[in-house]
Amino acid sequence: MGILLSNQCKGGKSIHRSLSFHINRNWSYALWRCFNLQCGWAGKVFADTKKAYPVVGRHGKLTSSWPLTMESLRLQMLGNELLAYFAERMISKETLERNKVMQVAGDQKIIAFTYRQNGHLVGCKYRTIEKRYWQERNTEKYLYGLDDIAEADEIIIVEGEIDKLSLEEAGYCNCVSVPSGAPQTVSLKEIPSPEKDTRFQYLWNCEDYLDKASRIILATDGDVPGQSLAEELARRLGRERCWRVHWPKKDEANSFKDANEVLEYLGADALRDAIDNAELYQMQSLD
Numbered sequence: 001m002g003i004l005l006s007n008q009c010k011g012g013k014s015i016h017r018s019l020s021f022h023i024n025r026n027w028s029y030a031l032w033r034c035f036n037l038q039c040g041w042a043g044k045v046f047a048d049t050k051k052a053y054p055v056v057g058r059h060g061k062l063t064s065s066w067p068l069t070m071e072s073l074r075l076q077m078l079g080n081e082l083l084a085y086f087a088e089r090m091i092s093k094e095t096l097e098r099n100k101v102m103q104v105a106g107d108q109k110i111i112a113f114t115y116r117q118n119g120h121l122v123g124c125k126y127r128t129i130e131k132r133y134w135q136e137r138n139t140e141k142y143l144y145g146l147d148d149i150a151e152a153d154e155i156i157i158v159e160g161e162i163d164k165l166s167l168e169e170a171g172y173c174n175c176v177s178v179p180s181g182a183p184q185t186v187s188l189k190e191i192p193s194p195e196k197d198t199r200f201q202y203l204w205n206c207e208d209y210l211d212k213a214s215r216i217i218l219a220t221d222g223d224v225p226g227q228s229l230a231e232e233l234a235r236r237l238g239r240e241r242c243w244r245v246h247w248p249k250k251d252e253a254n255s256f257k258d259a260n261e262v263l264e265y266l267g268a269d270a271l272r273d274a275i276d277n278a279e280l281y282q283m284q285s286l287d
Contacts, residue, residue, distance in 0.1 A: 009034060009039035019033070019034045020033050020034075020074050020105070020106070033074065068121045068122065068123070068124065068136065068139070069121065070102070070121070073104070073112065073121075073124055073136075074104060074105045074106075075102040075103070075104060075105070075112050075114070075124075076102060076103060076104075076105045077102065077103075078093075078096060078101060078102065078103050078111075079103060079109075081109055082103055082109055082111060082129075083096070085109075085129060086101075086165075088264075089162065089166075089260055089263075089264055090166070090169060090260075090263045090264050090268075091162065091165045091166065091169060091260075092169065095165050095168050095169055096165070098168075099113075099114075099145065099164075099165060099168070100114045100116065101113055101114070101161075101165070102114060104126065108128070109128065109129060110126050110127070110128055111126065111127045111128070111129075112124050112125075112126055113125045113126075113127070113144060113161040115142050115144055115146070115179070116146065116147055117142060117146050117147065118147065119147065122139065122140065122142055123135065123136055123139040123140070123141070123142060123179070124136050124139075125144070125161065125179060127161075135179070135180075140201075140205055141179050141180065141201050141202040141205060142179065142202055142205055142206055143157075143176035143177065143178065143179065143202055143203075143206050143209075144161050144164055144176055144177040144178075144179055145164050145175060145176040145177060146176060146206060146209060148173050148174060148175065148176065149174055149175075149176055149209050149210075149213070150209060151212070152174040152212070152213060153212065153213060153214050153215070154174060154213060154214070154215040154216075154217070155174050155175070155176065155210070155213045155215075155216055155217070156172055156174060156175040156176070156216075156217045156219050156275065157175075157176055157177070157178065157216060157217070157218055157219065157220070157233060158175060158176075158177045158178075158219045158220065158258070158259055159177065159178060159181065159182055159219075159220045159221045159226055159229060159258065160177055160178075160181070160258070160260075161177050162260050163177060163219070163258050163259040163260050164176060164177040165260075166259040166260040166262075166263040166271065167219070167259055167271070167275070169263055169268055169271075170259075170263065170268040170271040170272045170275070171268070171272060172272075172275065175219075176206075178202065178229065178233075179202055180199070180202070181225070181229075182220065182221065182225035182226050182228055182229035183199065183225060183228050183229060183232060184224070184225055184228065185224075185228055186228045186231045186232060187232070191235055191236060194207075197236075200232065200233075200236060203233070203236055203237070210237060213241070214241060215241055215243065216233075216237055216241055216242050216243070217242075217243045217244075217245060217275060217278045218230040218233055218234065218242055218243065218244050218245065218278075218281065219245040219259055219274075219275065219278075220233075220245075220258075221257055221258045222246075222247045222255050222256070222257055222258070223257060226257075226258070230244060230281075234281050239281050239282075242280075242281035243278035243279060243280055243281055244278060244279055244280075244281045244282070245274050245275060245277075245278045246274070246277075246278075246279065247261075247262055247274055248262060248266060248270055248273075248274060250265075259271060259274075262274060
C-alpha cells in the first residue's frame with residue numbers, strides 16, 4: 001500500500017499525499033483511490049488483461065464495479081479522535097465494534113458506516129465530523145443494521161446510523177436506519193411500483209425482512225422531514241402495524257429532535273421510555 005499524490009488533483013491546495021495505491025498479494029490486480037474530498041479519483045486494473053476500469057467521482061465518492069471489501073475501501077478501526085467523538089454522543093466503543101463502524105485510512109477523519117447483509121459488505125456510507133455525507137455508488141440500497149432484524153417480529157426504524165447506534169445503547173438491537181435521510185414533503189401521488197419507487201428502493205430490497213414484522217416502530221426525527229419520512233414509510237409498510245415515537249419535550253415550545261439527542265441529554269432511560277410509549281400510527285399533520 002502506497003500513499004502518493006493524485007494524478008488528478010495533485011494533492012489539492014495543501015498538496016496532501018492522498019492517493020492510495022494497492023497491489024494485492026498475488027499481483028492479480030491493482031487499485032487506487034484519492035481520499036481528497038474534492039477529488040475522489042479511483043480505479044482498478046487487472047493483471048491478466050492490463051485493462052483499466054476507471055471509476056471517477058467527486059467528494060470521495062467511489063463508483064464501484066467490483067465486490068466491496070475492507071481493503072478496497074481502505075477502511076480501518078476507529079482511532080482515538082473518532083472514538084472520543086462518539087463518546088461525546090454517548091456511543092460506546094463496544095457498540096461501534098459490534099456494528100463494524102470504521103474510518104477511512106488517511107489524515108482526514110472520515111467515519112465509515114458499513115452496510116452488511118448476512119455478514120457481507122454490501123455498501124458503505126461516509127460522514128465527516130462536519131456532517132458531510134456520501135455513499136458508494138452503483139451499490140444496492142439497504143437498511144443499515146439489516147442483520148439485526150433478520151428474525152425480529154418487532155422492529156424499530158430510525159432516520160440515521162447514529163440513531164440506530166443510540167437505540168442499541170438503550171438496549172434495542174432490533175433497529176435499522178434508512179440509508180438516505182428524509183424527504184422534505186409527503187408525495188401526493190400513488191405509491192409507484194417497486195421497480196419505479198427509486199427513493200424507497202431500500203424497503204423493497206429488504207422486503208423479506210420487513211414482511212416478518214408484526215409491529216414496526218417509526219422513530220424518525222421530530223421535524224417536518226422526519227414526519228414526512230414516517231408517513232412515507234407507513235404508506236408502504238401498512239399503517240395498521242406501525243407505531244410512532246414522540247420525542248420528549250425540551251421546553252414548552254420544542255421537543256428533542258431524534259434518538260441520539262434524547263440519549264445525549266436525557267440518558268438511556270428516557271430513550272427507552274420514548275420507545276416503549278410509542279402510539280399506534282395515525283397520519284401526521286405536517287402543517
